[in-house]
Amino acid sequence: MVATVLFTSLVLFLILNVPVGIAIGLASAAAALAAEALSPNYISQQLIAGTDSFPIMAIPLFILAGDLMGAGGVSRRILDVANVFFGRVTGGLAIVTVAVCMFFAAVSGSGPATVAAVGSMVIPTMLEKGYSKSFTLALVATAGSIGVIIPPSIPMVIFGVATGTSISNMFMAGIVPGFLIGFALMGWSYIYAKKAGIAGIEGNFDCRVAAKLMWEAKWALLNPVIILGGIYAGIFTPTEAAAVAAVYALLCGLVFYREISFSQLLKTVARSCSTTGTTMVILGCATAFAKILTIEQIPVQVADLMTTISDNPIIILMIINVLLLFVGCVMDTTPAILVLSPILFPVATSMGVDPIHFGIIMVVNLAIGFITPPLGINLFVAARVGNAQLGTVVRGIIPFVAIMIVLLLIISYIPPVSIGIFSLLGR
Template structure:
């Protein structure tokens, strides 16, 4: 590592420890590093602006807004109700309904944090009323929410496509099977835990009337993920176009069918979605500045050589790369982790001989695990804000789910066709 890189990385760590926004820390640290390398400060402005100049990134604000409209317009509540009607009569049914709802809502918003908030605010109180412990209810919600970044659409995959040049359509389609596998694995673990702990008060007989009523109420809501994923799968529209279609569909349902969204309420939704989108784009722009500095300083090549020196075999590489992403994901949000570590490991795919699509899906699962791993697992903090339970208590309850997700990552690596089926 060069002296300039050491100073800039140290500056970034100090800035992050002071608690200033991550985007600002990345920008300042990158600017400091470029100054040390005698670059004109105009380069900082140019790289910052270039960070948002990608058509692919246009999907981010539209998917975020679509998810926010669906939550405010009653669509997400109907989706959750339908999942409850399908699974709530099974042993541990409410917990599995929670997991299923996260998968369905993840097929709309593409955000694990939005998934945690939308599903958790409804399902955690419902699970507590049925006799589930508060800690376990929060843990199920936190563990299931990262499915939203695996099931398409996925905001982290949009960012990954932006920095790697991989087809976003292929990434989205590659995430379908892993997302379903994670959902099934979490449901199996949840059922086992519920049976061991006696969480059976949520057990109720299947009622056809209740199921049909929930189906009727949520049928149009179920159309949202079907249209998004199905439209991309058959090539009806690109992922970016799908984000606009999702928003239009959400507005039509919320205003014209369910009539739960007023112009005043919509204005508040736009403001909140705008804040979320702006924060993500600011991070992307700041990370672009810092990544440019790292590139010109030669640090990615040095770290890449270090990874290859550990092992040049595909398995050794994916373990080393996975550990790097996991450690960063414990302290940084997913977008920042991808933007910082992606440029380091992506060029190594071809050198090691791994399939980029398979390696990307394994890394996405590892990043999902980071969202429920202390000290900065975002989903843990979101559920802790919804219900009064300590972050570390939720984290301990998440351990079995983390093991299940790790097993799915290993399965993807062992059986690549689970992912590569999307490639002609």
């Protein structure tokens, strides 16, 4: 009865276009009223408990860091450095776009933030060089999704909090899959440019120019070294790393590059606060939702149902992947992780899937959700930045979705791609 009320009301509120966080909260409240064991104050208690966590503090700090880096000239300098090394290759500007998105991902942890920061710089230039608008916007949207796979990653923080999995280990396991996706996108960019006859920039490589650009970008290039190096060296936790990232981004914008004015700083902080507020409402409501799932033993029932279908881990992973791909089309990453991880995590681990490996599978699945309609937020951001209709982006996204799904299958069924790094490090 309670489970029926929970899911029926959630679907109803989503159909009525109620914001996702509010819809989850209202569905949880309806289920709490239907359950005799839960008090009326249950939802408000969970709203507080769901956000009262030290690891969750990393989320607003990484959001702020990403916004400050976009406003402070960090992304532009990274683009200049990438262009001097890769720009002469066939399809060089597209390859540079992917490389910059990968680098920006290592400091922002956010897919939409990566699309907005990088897209605003590269889209006009790519169009001038002869790239089609649909390919350009689709490439930026897809490359931006790497922002949630290459560490640090906000969805990985959320998954770690929701399942009790080590966030540091999640970050480490995301490195190889993130680079694998990045290299695949570079390869497709080369093939596209070769067919379209788009050459790289003219001129020979100049060591002095490269050295000068790298020196000018030294503070930007040091950013991921400080953040990721500090985490893996045990100097600070992922949450503390988020604070370091925010402070360092502020220093880059105000002191090193001096490109953020006081008024820009206020607007940037306000934008980050708005994003954080939305995220925290979703987190609190989803915590209540997950608790009700646990009380009603829904994860156990789902696990039993799946094992009646098959006890083969390959089949179970395929079912989970199909479910997550569908959910990614209609639900944002944060609520999807918070709602589904309590259900699917016990199922996967009972089949012998490593918890870290499953976390990477879930994050990659939902990263594909960034570029699949109707909800794909990266598509909307790319269309807005490129001043185009959503249909223009969707027309170019099909080959990129196909590439991402192939890579998802590789990551799902070849565990060393994600967790093999622990063997190399003797962990």
